[in-house]
Amino acid sequence: MLRFARLAALALALPLVVLAQGPPSHATVIESLIKLMNDASDSVGKISDKATAEKATDDLKKQTETLKKLKVDADKLGPPTADQAKEVETKFKDKMGEAGKRIQKEMTAIPQKIMALPMETQLGLGNALKDWGAAMQAVGKAIEPKK
Secondary structure, three states: OHHHHHHHHHHHHHHHHHHHOOOOOHHHHHHHHHHHHHHHHHHHHOOOOHHHHHHHHHHHHHHHHHHHHHHHHHHHHOOOOHHHHHHHHHHHHHHHHHHHHHHHHHHHHHHHHHOOOOHHHHHHHHHHHHHHHHHHHHHHHHOOOOO
16 A cells, blocks of 8 residues: 555656656656656556556556646647757667567556456456557657657
8 A cells, every 4th residue: 555655656746857857858758758658567567466456557547647747748849850859769769668668568468467357447457558558659649750
């Protein structure tokens, strides 16, 4: 329960951390995305029963709300210039790649973990994952360089 409270506090504090760093930049948005991907990996990686699946569902819902706030910042920034995109890619390529591999690994393990859980729990988690993924994709599109 204490760990859940800490995770919830971190999820709620993330926008404040970004604000404390000054105005949002493409780099701070990417840093936040990486953190949220790792947080989601942590949450779904711990699923082992109904209680942990419900906790992961709650965590993902909170992360989705943080992503929606991050999207507002990303929309204000607009797409990065070619130089900004190259700088961000160079700086975060490895961390983003690691976070991407980790979240993919955890996501592919979910069906095995939840097979024996009640359908209501499975659906709740599935909906939370769908919303989280859509919010993550929306932020990514908002800061995608124009072609």
